[in-house]
Amino acid sequence: MTGKKQLMKAIAIKDEALVPVEIPRPEPREGELLIRVRAAGVNRPDILQRQGLYPPPPGVTDIPGLEVAGIVEGTGARVCALLTGGGYAEYACAPSSQCLPIPEGMSFEEAAALPECVFTVWNNIFELGKFQPGETVLIHGGSSGIGTTAIQMVKAFGGRAIATAGSEDKCAACLSLGAVLAVNYKTQDFVQEILDFTDGRGVDIVLDMVGGDYVRRNLEILAEGGRHVSIAFLKEAKTEIVIPVIMKKRLTLTGSQLRSRPESEKAALATAILQHVWPRIERGEIRPLIHQIYPLAEAAQAHALLETGQHIGKIVLKV
Ligand SMILES: NC(=O)c1ccc[n+]([C@@H]2O[C@H](COP(=O)([O-])OP(=O)(O)OC[C@H]3O[C@@H](n4cnc5c(N)ncnc54)[C@H](OP(=O)(O)O)[C@@H]3O)[C@@H](O)[C@H]2O)c1
Known part of the structure; x- marks a missing residue:
């Protein structure tokens, strides 16, 4: 062990553009899980953040990305999670209360399209x-x-x-x-x-x-x-x-505005969603509609497509 932090690939915002960077892996705080991200959802609020119109709340990473799906480090659980930021990366931390199990048979890309919506x-x-x-x-x-x-x-x-x-x-x-x-x-x-x-x-x-x-x-x-x-x-x-x-x-x-809400309120939402919505997702009554999937490195192209407004449904980044 060198004591050096492990690096990961991520997408950062520089001068209103999305650029690939290598930064230290985030470290989970108490109550958080470290997720090896397999897919991240792209949302219109990400565009506003890139344009400087929707800054992350205080104390939150400035890496964009409000939702991911992936594998929890240590347990191997397949989850999708609502984030306050940091989804456009190989690893992301999420409060365990905002992680939901990926329904059986659902891909990481589909699952990453669920939480924010x-x-x-x-x-x-x-x-x-x-x-x-x-x-x-x-x-x-x-x-x-x-x-x-x-x-x-x-x-x-x-x-x-x-x-x-x-x-x-x-x-x-x-x-x-x-x-x-x-x-x-x-x-x-x-x-x-x-x-x-x-x-x-x-x-x-x-x-x-x-x-x-x-x-x-x-x-x-x-x-x-x-x-x-x-x-x-x-x-x-x-x-x-x-x-x-x-x-x-x-x-x-x-x-309402979701991102700035306290963790306790998001946890209450997650509990209600798990009880009322998740069974319907598991039965296939609600299914994310994916318009296009881009590799993480092409996040800028994903934003460009979202900005044209030609898409129908969700745009997702594959990590
Ligand atoms: N309050 C919250 O907590 C919260 C959370 C997530 C998202 N949002 C907001 O919800 C909206 C949808 O998010 P999304 O990620 O699903 O975005 P999106 O896929 O880009 O959707 C934007 C939609 O708005 C329609 N639209 C209607 N009038 C428009 C106008 N004047 N300018 C641009 N688009 C217009 C667009 O299609 P057509 O015009 O062709 O019909 C498009 O379907 C966004 O505004 C986002 O900021 C709010």
């Missing part, structure tokens, strides 16, 4: 949005990683998913995942289409990642007692809201 959708549609079986949920960005997961989860739990997406191919993908209606927002007015489809009643929950004028339009198509859940503002952070609409229909406006 499943945690986000569970927290926002099922917990904050108080989803009930039989309800109708509008999912904007239906072909995104989040959207493709949300459509399947709403369906698996006995709801009706309506999606919006920006092309006919993306709409077809949403329908094939189980959406009851997919609206191409570039050629159709989603408000009118959804009111027509629901005989004027509207939807119970909107999962919104667009913001801006979408919020006012979303409120128009929420049914009485409806819930509006914001997870991003791809178009615009500011919006104007017509207050009487909220009062008349007794609407709830809520939202």
Whole structure:
């Protein structure tokens, strides 16, 4: 033993670009597991981090990557894990409370595509949005990683998913995942289409990642007692809201950000997901849709593809 730290390959952010580096392997803190990463999910928040718009919380590695799948050093367990950062690397540390077993027969690449989306959708549609079986949920960005997961989860739990997406191919993908209606927002007015489809009643929950004028339009198509859940503002952070609409229909406006939540809250989410969602994943009712897999060294190409917005589902790095 030389006492020197073992090195690993990772992808770092330098001047808003992704560059391969060799850095010391991370060391697990108390309550954490060291995972030999086999695959890492790529998410839109990673792009924002690269652009300097979504810095890691204090004390967190600046290596990007919010989810991985791999093998736990020492035990050999196959897990996927939600991370606060550090996924684009050969090794990553995760609180054991945020590690979930990889369902039998599922590849590392598929498993790496699960945590960020499943945690986000569970927290926002099922917990904050108080989803009930039989309800109708509008999912904007239906072909995104989040959207493709949300459509399947709403369906698996006995709801009706309506999606919006920006092309006919993306709409077809949403329908094939189980959406009851997919609206191409570039050629159709989603408000009118959804009111027509629901005989004027509207939807119970909107999962919104667009913001801006979408919020006012979303409120128009929420049914009485409806819930509006914001997870991003791809178009615009500011919006104007017509207050009487909220009062008349007794609407709830809520939202959340996953990464900065305390470990205890993520652990509670993991427990609920293991109990309620994992059996449905194991039965194949919910399956990650992988658009493309890149080698870790080509993380920059993976980001370039995500930024074109042409993908349907998830992009994953193979380590
Ligand atoms: N709050 C949280 O905890 C949390 C956690 C994870 C992710 N998120 C957010 O959830 C969103 C989805 O994440 P993801 O990783 O699944 O990303 P993604 O696959 O890149 O999805 C973004 C989607 O938004 C659609 N979109 C609609 N309007 C858009 C616009 N004005 N600009 C760009 N895209 C637009 C895009 O497709 P079309 O326009 O073609 O339909 C695309 O499907 C991201 O905004 C991400 O930041 C939030």
